[in-house]
Amino acid sequence: MKRKETQSIRTQTERTNFGEHATPIYMTSSYVFDNAEHMRAMFAGEEDGNVYSRYSNPTVDEFINKMAMLEGAEAGWATASGMAAVFSTFAALLDAGDEVLASRSVFGSTHKLFTQIFPKWNIETNYVSATDLDEWEDAITPETKILYLETPSNPALDIIDLEKAGEIAKKHDLIYVVDNCFTTPIIQNPIEFGADLVIHSATKYIDGQGRGLGGAIVGKQELIDEVEAFARHSGPCLSPFNAWMLSKSLETLQIRMERHSQTALEIAQRLQDHDQVEWVKYPFLESHPAYEIAKKQMAMGGGIVTFGIKGGLEAGRNFLDSIKMLSLTANLGDSRTIATHPASTTHSKLSEEERAKVGITQGLIRLSVGLEHIEDIWEDVDQAL
DSSP states (O other): OOOHHHHHHHOOOOOOTTOOSSOOOOOOSBOOOSSHHHHHHHHTTSSOSOSBTTTOOHHHHHHHHHHHHHHTOSEEEEESSHHHHHHHHHHHHOOTTOEEEEESOOOHHHHHIIIIIGGGGTOEEEEEOSSOTHHHHHHOOTTEEEEEEESSOTTTOOOOOHHHHHHHHHHTTOEEEEEOTTTHHHHOOGGGGTOSEEEEETTTTTTOSSOOOOEEEEEOHHHHHHHHHHHHHHOOBOOHHHHHHHHHHGGGHHHHHHHHHHHHHHHHHHHHTOTTEEEEEOTTSTTSTTHHHHHHHOSSOOSEEEEEETTHHHHHHHHHHHOSSSEEOSOOSOSSOEEEOGGGTTTTTSOHHHHHHTTOOTTEEEEEOOSSOHHHHHHHHHHHO
8 A cells, every 4th residue: 555545545543343434533632541550651651642632632643644654754743723833843943043044935924933923032034035046055054953945935936946955954954844835745745855844734735625724744753753842732733623624635635636736737828828917827837937846846736826917906906806706815725716916915914025025026816726617717717807
């Protein structure tokens, strides 16, 4: 049983004696011990098992075991949201005085952590270009501890060469952390290119239907042990219900990502020929500046397409106001196609200069292409344009 599609369906926790086919949800906050000695040994870590669901839970274990398997990781930890995964990773691994080397193209909330929260703890971030890796080595200082990036980035779809970034991290003995949210482990496996840890917002494609929040951190056992030590006591744990929902969603992740990618590529190609569109960016379009890198490290192009509308900020707002079927929401990775105008919504808190540095133009539209019929998606996009 080596193939990912099969493993994501057949990896299950032990069933109860009722013979159920689907794994049940273990909705319990605590667990019963046989006697005082058993309880002592469990709390001392001398015996394996569950003590308290903030620490571990069979349903949560099934989800994170699947995620680690899909990414080719040694171990993992599940959190209540994607940002809880991001925060827990850095909070667990960094000390006062440490620095992060990060691609400038990161999610807005991650940027807030780097610029507003971590500096309170004397943890600084050095930002570097997403596309010029020569700049990265120049920015490394003796205090740099983590190299962090997203690829493809949100929302500009910058592609970073995972292998080259991994070589830089290894050369300077840095912990190499990759946010793999946009591609999922079906499309891209950063560990194959040297990543030590991989972070996911399971809220997006892992769930795939916009139902609940979740996050995952997978990678080297020794680093996951540090994350676990932090998270067990700070409490960003994933609920058993959400873990069950996400674990079941993994059973269809392969076929969903294939459909998302197939439709997104076709939409991107059509947008290139539209007279109201200035530019289109999609990893598997030959016009993408890093097309060859994308083809090297991604199995498919993913479900996100960005494009620029002629007319800038006002045109972007008008496009959203003209949408009839597509959803207007801040989420992505849903079965329903979603349109977002980052300059006036998700990245509006950034200055215009900050947005420009990460490729967010005034007229940029981000499409999270869903699973509807392609002609229905296109008809709505076309009429709105």
